[in-house]
Amino acid sequence: MILDELELSWKGKESLAGKVALVTGASSGIGASIARKLAKRGAYVAVLARRQERLDELIRDLHQEELYEVMAIPADIQKAEDVQQAVHAILEHWGRLDIIVANAGFGYRSPLAEVDLERWEELYKTNVHGLVLTLKYGLQPMREQAKGDVVIVSSIAAKEVVAGGGLYSATKYGVSAIASALRLETSTQGIRVTAIHPGAVATEFSQVAGYPEQEIRAFASSVLPLHPDDVAEAALYALEQPEHVNIPELTIMPSRQVQRFK
Template structure:
């Protein structure tokens, strides 16, 4: 019997690629996103598309209840919905900061709460949380985004031990650079928020890093294949890493002091 998968943020990037890839591999896939009109292509792969807004409880409940009614279960939840809010800590409004955490953290955890009872009943489940190397290494102007990914890492570690007794695995995916809308949205957010403030010159310098990444980022299928490997492993690792510069950056985080890493990032950003 095909496993049933729910993946959020399925309208683009990693979410879209993973939904298509898993459907091609025989999974029963439900793709969910706010932008339902951007998921038309998914239907050609036999993927069932559903609207979801991970900041609204009633929307998440309706999505999960429909899948339970139609498929009877959700075997694998892939919490992929999210975005990158960039700007200096001083410039980002509290309203925007709260929305960043609402989408990237509270939405993912609430959706997880909604599927766990059925997974416990079935004595089987995979919770896949899409974090980032940004959950381990912090870049200036990304404080609120990094905070959301650090939170996902911590919550995943706690939950992994809590639910293991019920046959449920919690898996963290840590992408580096990947071709998607993410980089453009983050760069636009950075310049809109801090481009004309006291931080403008430094913000413009760090924007170059997004440009550099975009030139080298691999297609999101790299992460889709990583997710498939993780959910099919008899004993999955707690974390899987992939994408542009992911492993080198995490290695630097381990071997360099905080101030050395700060200096390296500034040097990279301020290069002519």
């Protein structure tokens, strides 16, 4: 039988021990949680964000757990030279790059007629252009290795638009389009791509996006948002699949949340 000739068998979870990972937006929230979990699974982890003190704090915590193969990279993903240097530093230190978690990003809400153009530019440069830079420089070593994993943190906002959320959605629709195209381009090169679409997650996201505090409280108490570890577990689920298995997309929602703001 043809299937027997292929000698298919279930090989169990892929080990993350010794794999080298870059996590962008790791100074808080989902990125910090993914970085911690990767380190605990034995991966070598470079944590990238702009706030160095937060990265240092994370590294100190990991050291206390006797996890020493971790590196802080203070960098701004809007800047090509920062991202290029980050990848260079990882290759200098560990000699390879196996996992990219492209997570850095932020939210913005405004009616289109009242858009703050500077904020919009910042949003696009972070959520879309920053992702493009992360992939441009991060994929090079993976292509040479003919092996790698890319996890891209998109959003439920890439699937659903709400009034006032058009610009954030525009960036996340873009992020998901990039993830889909990347999978088409790299699936035969040993590089797996997973896009994660979380609903509401309890992180600094809402404050950074400038949502009124009362609204954050009311929304959180009605939907009971995800913990960042919930999303991190989803990311690790994809990364730990055996080599021949890819999870192209994962949507993860609070059980009570049926729509983006409801």
